[in-house]
Amino acid sequence: MVDMAHTTVAHISGIAAHEGCEVTLRGWLHNRRSSGRIHFLTLRDGTGFIQAVMSKAAVGEDVFRQADHLGQETAIRIHGLVRADARAPGGYEIDVAQLEQVGPSQDYPITPKEHGVEYLLDHRHLWLRTERQQAILRIRHEVIDSIRTFFNERGFVLVDTPILTPAACEGTTTLFPVPYFDTATAFLTQSGQLYNEANAMALGRVYCFGPTFRAEKSKTRRHLTEFWMVEPEMAYAALDDVMALGEELVAAVIGRVLANRRRELAVLERDTAPLERIRTPFPRVSYDEAVEILRQRGLPFEWGGDFGSPDETALAEHFDQPVIVHRFPAAAKAFYMKADPQRPEASLSVDVLAPEGYGEIIGGGQREDDYDVLCERVRAHDLPEDTFSWYLDLRRYGSVPHGGFGMGVERVVAWMCGLAHVREAIPYPRMLHRLTP
Ligand code: 4AD
Ligand code: MG
Numbered sequence: 001m002v003d004m005a006h007t008t009v010a011h012i013s014g015i016a017a018h019e020g021c022e023v024t025l026r027g028w029l030h031n032r033r034s035s036g037r038i039h040f041l042t043l044r045d046g047t048g049f050i051q052a053v054m055s056k057a058a059v060g061e062d063v064f065r066q067a068d069h070l071g072q073e074t075a076i077r078i079h080g081l082v083r084a085d086a087r088a089p090g091g092y093e094i095d096v097a098q099l100e101q102v103g104p105s106q107d108y109p110i111t112p113k114e115h116g117v118e119y120l121l122d123h124r125h126l127w128l129r130t131e132r133q134q135a136i137l138r139i140r141h142e143v144i145d146s147i148r149t150f151f152n153e154r155g156f157v158l159v160d161t162p163i164l165t166p167a168a169c170e171g172t173t174t175l176f177p178v179p180y181f182d183t184a185t186a187f188l189t190q191s192g193q194l195y196n197e198a199n200a201m202a203l204g205r206v207y208c209f210g211p212t213f214r215a216e217k218s219k220t221r222r223h224l225t226e227f228w229m230v231e232p233e234m235a236y237a238a239l240d241d242v243m244a245l246g247e248e249l250v251a252a253v254i255g256r257v258l259a260n261r262r263r264e265l266a267v268l269e270r271d272t273a274p275l276e277r278i279r280t281p282f283p284r285v286s287y288d289e290a291v292e293i294l295r296q297r298g299l300p301f302e303w304g305g306d307f308g309s310p311d312e313t314a315l316a317e318h319f320d321q322p323v324i325v326h327r328f329p330a331a332a333k334a335f336y337m338k339a340d341p342q343r344p345e346a347s348l349s350v351d352v353l354a355p356e357g358y359g360e361i362i363g364g365g366q367r368e369d370d371y372d373v374l375c376e377r378v379r380a381h382d383l384p385e386d387t388f389s390w391y392l393d394l395r396r397y398g399s400v401p402h403g404g405f406g407m408g409v410e411r412v413v414a415w416m417c418g419l420a421h422v423r424e425a426i427p428y429p430r431m432l433h434r435l436t437p
Helices: 012-018 061-067 117-122 131-153 193-203 239-260 262-267 287-296 309-319 371-380 389-393 409-417
Strands: 022-035 038-044 049-055 075-084 092-103 177-180 184-188 205-213 226-235 284-286 323-326 343-347 349-354 359-366 402-408
Touching: 012 022, 012 049, 012 092, 022 049, 022 092, 038 061, 038 075, 049 061, 061 092, 131 205, 131 226, 131 239, 131 262, 131 409, 193 205, 193 226, 193 389, 193 402, 226 239, 226 409, 239 262, 239 323, 239 349, 239 359, 239 402, 239 409, 284 287, 287 309, 287 323, 309 323, 309 349, 309 359, 349 402, 349 409, 359 409, 371 389, 402 409
Parallel strands: 049 092, 284 323
Antiparallel strands: 022 038, 022 075, 038 049, 075 092, 177 184, 205 226, 226 402, 323 349, 349 359, 359 402
16 A cells, blocks of 8 residues: 555646656546446546546455445545556546545436536535536636736726725615714725726836625616626826727737636537637727717617617627617716717727627726816715825826726636626626625
């Protein structure tokens, strides 16, 4: 018997380096089938999956019989010889010389048969162990890392914004209140933007990246109540700069996912052709032009409102590329948007719409930088002036044109992965009817 504590530990993702050597793998039993004198054990260790072949001849009667009773997801350590095998999915197999049970598992709730999505969501803490969910989480990791790299390489400074806030940013109807000791009510942040604007006046170009919360009672495949948003903000910037930055960011994220996550995209059976077709510059249309396109395509659209998801789908389909829509009606957007000096009923706002039905992934624009106009807006939107006095200060002390946007991570991940719903794009989705596990 080898003492596994004193052997070479390998990870499945790096198994090629150990060909012809004996190693120890530590993981969980994903699947098991037997043919009389041989057990085929699929081991997963978080970095990948590998078939471990255990013959009665190699391990002896007792260990062989023990393996008959190992349930799915039993934690095991195995020791054996790494062997190249052209037929194996990862190119290698391991011949088991020794097996040790670390933690038992019986009657695992998620079996290889089909389960309904509500059942899977109830077991999200275990569902994450499947190959598909692991692939999604790795792509999410890549998306987040590519976003951070993108901003860091361009000299943006990461400045964190608070999650407990005293006031609304995106609209008062979608806030989660939190009792704040005995005297006050705080709200979970909807966006770090207002603080980002202050940070940009301090550091020039900044971004925040964290969880944000929306209490809207939406039950669509694009809405979560808790989601992650990256928000860049730039001093001395106009709407055009905001659009250019959004376009570059989206292109950079796609590039990184395609370059580094081929294996995961294949696990998800994602057709990558629509992603590979994407080219900058993205088509840019004004809201007015977009309305015209919708009407031409037979969608009855009234000037003035925000786009619904069928409208967004139709627009992106029209171009078969991500589409940048700018200058929405001021009435359809938040209080802080700067009015278009050419046409005050329009705002210097922008949305980026993803193709393939994924819709809005970016929302932003140029901010109102005039003190008097902004005071007027705060009043017109019935916002508490005292809680916004610090925000108004930014227009009193060295106000400059500035702007930025927010990009929702889950919508981007859902799009990259080709998911039908954003709920699989976040480890523990929070939705109208789901707060567990
Ligand atoms: O368009 P939104 O509401 O814009 C803002 O919050 C601005 N304050 C951002 C800024 O300018 N700094 O949200 C931005 C993005 C959307 O385009 C979408 O990708 C995502 O956040 N998003 C959601 N994702 C999942 N579930 C929801 N309920 C979302 N709401 C917005
Ligand atoms: Mg929006």
